[in-house]
Amino acid sequence: MNLETLTVKEIIIIILLIPLPLLYFFFRLITNSSKQPPLPPGPYPWPIVGNLFQLKNDAHIRLTEMARVHGPLMSLRLGQRTVIVGTSSAAAQQILKTHDHALSARDVSRAIQDIEPTVYNTNLTFTAESGDGCRNLRNLYTSKLFSSNALESRVKVREGKITEMVKYISSKGGEEDVIIKDVMVVTMINIMGNMLLSMDLVDFEGNGIGAGIKGYARKLATLGMKPPLADLFPILGRWGCEDWYKQVMDVVQEEFGNIWKDILQMKRNGSNNVSSDLQDFSDFLIEKGFTNQEINPMIQELFSAGTDSITFTTEWFIAELLRNQEAMQKAKDEIMKNIDGNVVKDSDLAHLPFLEACFKETLRLHPVAPLLLPHKATQTCEVMGYTIPKDSQILVNVWAISRDPNIWDDPWSFKPERFIGSKLNYKGKDFEYLPFGGGRRMCPADAMASKTILLTIASLILNFDWFPPSMNHGGIDMVEELDIPMRKKEPLHVTFKIRGH
Numbered sequence: 001m002n003l004e005t006l007t008v009k010e011i012i013i014i015i016l017l018i019p020l021p022l023l024y025f026f027f028r029l030i031t032n033s034s035k036q037p038p039l040p041p042g043p044y045p046w047p048i049v050g051n052l053f054q055l056k057n058d059a060h061i062r063l064t065e066m067a068r069v070h071g072p073l074m075s076l077r078l079g080q081r082t083v084i085v086g087t088s089s090a091a092a093q094q095i096l097k098t099h100d101h102a103l104s105a106r107d108v109s110r111a112i113q114d115i116e117p118t119v120y121n122t123n124l125t126f127t128a129e130s131g132d133g134c135r136n137l138r139n140l141y142t143s144k145l146f147s148s149n150a151l152e153s154r155v156k157v158r159e160g161k162i163t164e165m166v167k168y169i170s171s172k173g174g175e176e177d178v179i180i181k182d183v184m185v186v187t188m189i190n191i192m193g194n195m196l197l198s199m200d201l202v203d204f205e206g207n208g209i210g211a212g213i214k215g216y217a218r219k220l221a222t223l224g225m226k227p228p229l230a231d232l233f234p235i236l237g238r239w240g241c242e243d244w245y246k247q248v249m250d251v252v253q254e255e256f257g258n259i260w261k262d263i264l265q266m267k268r269n270g271s272n273n274v275s276s277d278l279q280d281f282s283d284f285l286i287e288k289g290f291t292n293q294e295i296n297p298m299i300q301e302l303f304s305a306g307t308d309s310i311t312f313t314t315e316w317f318i319a320e321l322l323r324n325q326e327a328m329q330k331a332k333d334e335i336m337k338n339i340d341g342n343v344v345k346d347s348d349l350a351h352l353p354f355l356e357a358c359f360k361e362t363l364r365l366h367p368v369a370p371l372l373l374p375h376k377a378t379q380t381c382e383v384m385g386y387t388i389p390k391d392s393q394i395l396v397n398v399w400a401i402s403r404d405p406n407i408w409d410d411p412w413s414f415k416p417e418r419f420i421g422s423k424l425n426y427k428g429k430d431f432e433y434l435p436f437g438g439g440r441r442m443c444p445a446d447a448m449a450s451k452t453i454l455l456t457i458a459s460l461i462l463n464f465d466w467f468p469p470s471m472n473h474g475g476i477d478m479v480e481e482l483d484i485p486m487r488k489k490e491p492l493h494v495t496f497k498i499r500g501h
Helices: 008-016 022-032 057-069 089-098 110-114 132-146 148-153 157-170 180-197 213-225 241-269 281-287 290-325 326-337 346-351 353-365 447-464
Strands: 072-078 083-087 380-381 386-388 393-396 464-467 480-482 486-488 493-498
Touching: 057 083, 072 346, 083 089, 089 380, 089 393, 089 480, 110 241, 132 148, 132 447, 132 486, 148 157, 148 447, 157 180, 157 346, 157 447, 157 493, 180 213, 180 281, 180 290, 180 447, 213 241, 213 290, 241 281, 241 290, 281 290, 290 326, 290 353, 290 464, 290 486, 326 353, 326 447, 346 353, 346 447, 346 464, 353 447, 380 464, 447 464
Parallel strands: 083 393
Antiparallel strands: 072 083, 380 386, 464 493, 480 486
């Protein structure tokens, strides 16, 4: 939750709740008198609001600092809600593996679950339970988009869109800075557009029917970071829920939905004039009888997650290579040795182990979701000698685990060599390294993300010499901003000069 955006009205509501502390402490007294193990330790909560104001936009950092005092499994109160935070590899393993069956539900806002279910259970983000519905969605995404066969069938699309990006950057002639996230988000929108709808949606000048996707994704992320107060204070009932829910639905069904509404209708009418030898994802959904109302949340989720996570990770990757010229030179030498011509193919990536080590190190320092997406306990269970209450929210601080000095030597430094010869990977089985999460709720698109980012970076290194903006005398600003994905607060500008010019 972004506490700095609380309105005056919402703060007044919180203040009016202050007469309730006696009831709260009475409840805690009854709870603590039971025979169950205690809650995990944690910072002392203020009456009513709990630990809300001890967190802010840098919650991953604040929680890391708290864990140094209270331990690797910690409890907080956010309003009336109990939040459990795991901040060690051992805690992550307990949450994501040992007790995955009890702790793998998604913490979906009450507003989404209680009101007409037009998005609930129609994409992974808005699916609370981790049973058959969640498995069916994951299997659908994996089989049609992210399996080895699905990725291989679309390899020409990824290679083609990245080649188009290289040509666009070449057209600048090294005379002006390129804003990495702007060119990368266009590339990703069109890669996803071809996978989902068999067409490009936007050009590098910002024109096209998909030009609004970036803004809509940001709007939805902002709403996700500030759920209705009733989620924190159930005593409020549905106060504020309807308005928040309406804003979410407007983004998903109207703003996003209007982008491809006509495309879907043409497909249904059989009049789609887009030529493609492959059945895209929307073709499959239409064939299986899905309505537009069901299709919209799926395509919205894929665009939002795919464009943001890959765009921001690519930006971090380029920033780290610019700041670490020795690693950059090693990556360049490896690429020049193993690739002929000026085009990188997907099959070339297997011959670039040092570049992959640089990618893994980027993910270690800049995990896509530093706290993962929140889980929810479906039942009370015991973890590491403490009680995890039913309905509590569960967070795993992978940002802290990735910087744990008990696991990593010199954890704050960019040292890709640590991954050379290492068996650690990002498949969710190594609990000291979880950039894509783990367990039943692990990101299903890790293979696509890794291939796309590595192909992008290798292509840029092969074709250009990179220079930070001349005005950047103080170095590259690496300040983070925690949204749902982790992003650079200041966009990265780079000058790309064609090699040999």
